Amino acid sequence: MIEARNLTKFFHDKKRGEIRAVDNVSFTCRPGQIYGLLGANGAGKTTTLRLLATLLRPTGGSATVAGFDTVANPERVRASVGFLATSTALYSRLTARETIAYFGRLNGLTAAEVAERTRRLADELDLHEFLDRRVDKFSTGMKQKTSIARTVVHDPAVLIFDEPTIGLDVMTARNIVRFVRDCRTRGKTVIYSTHVMSEVEKICDVIGIIHQGRLVAEGPLADLRLRFGEQDMEEIFVRAIGGEEVAA
Amino acid sequence: MNRSNVVTVYLKELRDSLRDRRTLISMIVVPTLMIPGIMLVAGVVSYMVVNKAREEVPAVMVLGGNDSPVVRAALTADQKIRLVPATADWKQRITDKQLRAAVEIPAGFDAALEHGDATVLKIFNYESELRSGFAVGELHRFFNTYREKIITARLTGRGLPAALVKPFEVKTENVAPPEKVGGNVIGGIIPYLFILLCFTGAMYPAIDLTAGEKERGTMETILCSPVGRADLVLGKFLMVLTAALGTVVFSLLSMGLTFMLGGLLFAKTAAGGAAVAAAKSGAAPMLPTIDPLGTLTVLAMVLPVAVLFSAVLMAVSLFAKSVKEAQSYVSPLIVVVILPAMMGMLPGVELNTRLALVPILNLALVSKELVSGVFHWHYLALIFGSTCVYATVALAFCVRMFNREDVLFRT
Numbered sequence: 001m002i003e004a005r006n007l008t009k010f011f012h013d014k015k016r017g018e019i020r021a022v023d024n025v026s027f028t029c030r031p032g033q034i035y036g037l038l039g040a041n042g043a044g045k046t047t048t049l050r051l052l053a054t055l056l057r058p059t060g061g062s063a064t065v066a067g068f069d070t071v072a073n074p075e076r077v078r079a080s081v082g083f084l085a086t087s088t089a090l091y092s093r094l095t096a097r098e099t100i101a102y103f104g105r106l107n108g109l110t111a112a113e114v115a116e117r118t119r120r121l122a123d124e125l126d127l128h129e130f131l132d133r134r135v136d137k138f139s140t141g142m143k144q145k146t147s148i149a150r151t152v153v154h155d156p157a158v159l160i161f162d163e164p165t166i167g168l169d170v171m172t173a174r175n176i177v178r179f180v181r182d183c184r185t186r187g188k189t190v191i192y193s194t195h196v197m198s199e200v201e202k203i204c205d206v207i208g209i210i211h212q213g214r215l216v217a218e219g220p221l222a223d224l225r226l227r228f229g230e231q232d233m234e235e236i237f238v239r240a241i242g243g244e245e246v247a248a
Numbered sequence: 249m250n251r252s253n254v255v256t257v258y259l260k261e262l263r264d265s266l267r268d269r270r271t272l273i274s275m276i277v278v279p280t281l282m283i284p285g286i287m288l289v290a291g292v293v294s295y296m297v298v299n300k301a302r303e304e305v306p307a308v309m310v311l312g313g314n315d316s317p318v319v320r321a322a323l324t325a326d327q328k329i330r331l332v333p334a335t336a337d338w339k340q341r342i343t344d345k346q347l348r349a350a351v352e353i354p355a356g357f358d359a360a361l362e363h364g365d366a367t368v369l370k371i372f373n374y375e376s377e378l379r380s381g382f383a384v385g386e387l388h389r390f391f392n393t394y395r396e397k398i399i400t401a402r403l404t405g406r407g408l409p410a411a412l413v414k415p416f417e418v419k420t421e422n423v424a425p426p427e428k429v430g431g432n433v434i435g436g437i438i439p440y441l442f443i444l445l446c447f448t449g450a451m452y453p454a455i456d457l458t459a460g461e462k463e464r465g466t467m468e469t470i471l472c473s474p475v476g477r478a479d480l481v482l483g484k485f486l487m488v489l490t491a492a493l494g495t496v497v498f499s500l501l502s503m504g505l506t507f508m509l510g511g512l513l514f515a516k517t518a519a520g521g522a523a524v525a526a527a528k529s530g531a532a533p534m535l536p537t538i539d540p541l542g543t544l545t546v547l548a549m550v551l552p553v554a555v556l557f558s559a560v561l562m563a564v565s566l567f568a569k570s571v572k573e574a575q576s577y578v579s580p581l582i583v584v585v586i587l588p589a590m591m592g593m594l595p596g597v598e599l600n601t602r603l604a605l606v607p608i609l610n611l612a613l614v615s616k617e618l619v620s621g622v623f624h625w626h627y628l629a630l631i632f633g634s635t636c637v638y639a640t641v642a643l644a645f646c647v648r649m650f651n652r653e654d655v656l657f658r659t
């Protein structure tokens with residue numbers, strides 16, 4: 001369960017002045033649901049997800065993740081969250097197995113539990129072939145699979161994915177989308193940001209469209225289609241953020 | 249604090265660093281090669297230069313004095329001075345270092361002495377040149393002896409005792425133990441090297457574990473794991489400290505080996521005639537013994553300094569976005585480290601209560617004494633204590649930096 005209430009994050013930049021990266025955003029994401037976060041570049045998606053993962057402190061408002069407040073209980077929140085973003089790289093001098101073990105241990109798993117989880121994840125994500133090779137020799141796809149294993153090693157109740165399919169080939173991207181779906185099946189709370197509209201149409205139960213830090217539209221795909229009178233997700237998105245000229 | 253997380257982070261960073269060739273170079277290769285390199289080069293060069301200059305019988309030209317055969321004969325007879333025939337270009341030849349010095353004997357020198365008239369001798373040298381200086385020394389020795397002989401002759405001629413113009417004599421004798429002599433020659437350099445290597449040893453991993461992680465994008469990965477910020481800092485800090493102390497230990501081992509090998513080498517050449525002469529002339533304590541207990545104490549005193557360096561380096565590099573930026577912040581700090589260490593090498597600067605509170609400088613000063621086998625316990629306690637306080641403050645500062653999101657996510 002994720003609950004964001006009037007979540008706000010301002011940055012101060014010497015040149016740009018005050019940046020309202022996230023402005024009064026409220027939403028709820030339930031277990032067994034995939035919440036799709038959509039927005040143009042710089043809309044505030046990554047900042048929102050970082051606030052949920054306790055990497056940033058909100059300027060205003062609050063959020064509870066898996067029942068814990070992100071400000072009062074950041075370490076408990078992180079123990080219940082798997083966070084995967086374009087900016088969460090892997091240690092290049094560790095092997096895939098060592099990477100999974102490291103994050104498993106930091107999440108409080110015993111050595112036996114780590115071994116068991118590694119075997120399970122290697123089966124699920126098809127890691128066996130490169131499990132004992134160093135990450136710096138990996139292809140982008142191998143890295144992303146290892147990253148996912150790292151993210152879910154402690155079997156968290158909440159999963160936060162920030163553009164997980166960026167830069168991947170079709171097959172690898174499909175694999176990852178399937179994995180995200182499996183998470184929903186297992187009752188996880190999933191929040192997912194992407195620029196790929198087809199993925200949104202395929203997997204998201206609820207869609208939130210964020211524009212200049214504000215949540216401008218929210219609801220299941222069917223509701224958004226009705227509200228904007230469009231079938232295509234891309235058209236809905238463009239209308240939601242106020243037309244072509246605003247996006248340009 | 250979760251101790252098991254600190255250990256997990258530390259072990260991971262240790263494994264990661266040991267797989268990094270650059271860490272190994274800065275921690276093991278640099279100190280093991282640098283110490284014998286510096287010591288041997290410095291030792292051998294100064295040994296050779298000084299001995300060569302000492303062994304050389306300086307070439308000296310006598311200008312004038314053709315009407316004074318007595319003093320000329322005495323000069324020619326002197327074993328430590330080699331006379332060369334007078335030429336017109338003597339000034340140029342001194343400048344070209346073909347001639348060490350020249351002495352001008354005024355006209356009628358012998359005759360003036362005979363009559364008791366005062367005369368002036370002139371010595372020409374090349375100021376600040378070592379071998380020219382030795383030549384001048386020899387000339388002074390010769391003329392002083394010559395003068396004393398004449399004075400004694402004159403006094404006895406008038407029936408007076410020689411002690412009339414020489415009421416007392418001055419003799420110099422060395423009472424310092426050999427360690428002390430060695431301590432002062434090498435003692436200035438050793439703590440300086442330890443401090444410098446301790447710093448450079450911590451530098452690379454401190455940057456790599458902070459700015460390097462930001463640059464490679466792994467910082468956010470580790471920050472979104474449940475490990476507490478303080479545990480993360482401590483684990484990383486322990487790795488940087490390991491590298492700093494590792495560098496010092498490797499340089500210490502390498503130094504011990506250098507002394508052993510150097511001792512063997514010296515013993516061998518000492519069998520040869522040249523070295524025997526060198527030993528006689530007092531050049532022997534070039535490879536001196538240094539107090540082993542004192543050296544170990546230096547090592548113990550380096551510990552809080554290593555903590556201080558590691559914490560400061562980490563805090564400063566964490567602020568940077570990239571390794572390059574971190575290097576530009578850290579490089580000027582080398583000067584901050586070298587300056588007090590160099591001041592400690594200056595002859596006049598001695599330890600006192602106030603200087604004992606100045607970090608780095610205090611260590612350089614007390615180490616000079618320690619390797620000589622002299623223990624000032626109250627200063628040692630003061631230095632250790634004050635440095636521990638500085639180190640704790642620096643570490644606390646480092647933890648604070650890790651809690652600032654504008655530092656971690658600086659754009």
Ligand SMILES: Nc1ncnc2c1ncn2[C@@H]1O[C@H](COP(=O)(O)OP(=O)(O)OP(=O)(O)O)[C@@H](O)[C@H]1O
Pocket residue numbers: 011012013019020021039040041042043044045046047048657658659
């Ligand atoms: N640490 C920071 N300091 C200052 N400004 C920031 C910081 N992080 C983000 N911003 C600004 O906040 C705004 C929102 O950025 P954010 O990364 O959340 O956008 P995004 O929706 O994830 O964009 P993208 O699709 O390009 O990933 C942008 O204007 C960005 O420049």
Ligand SMILES: [Mg+2]
Pocket residue numbers: 045046047162
């Ligand atoms: Mg983003």
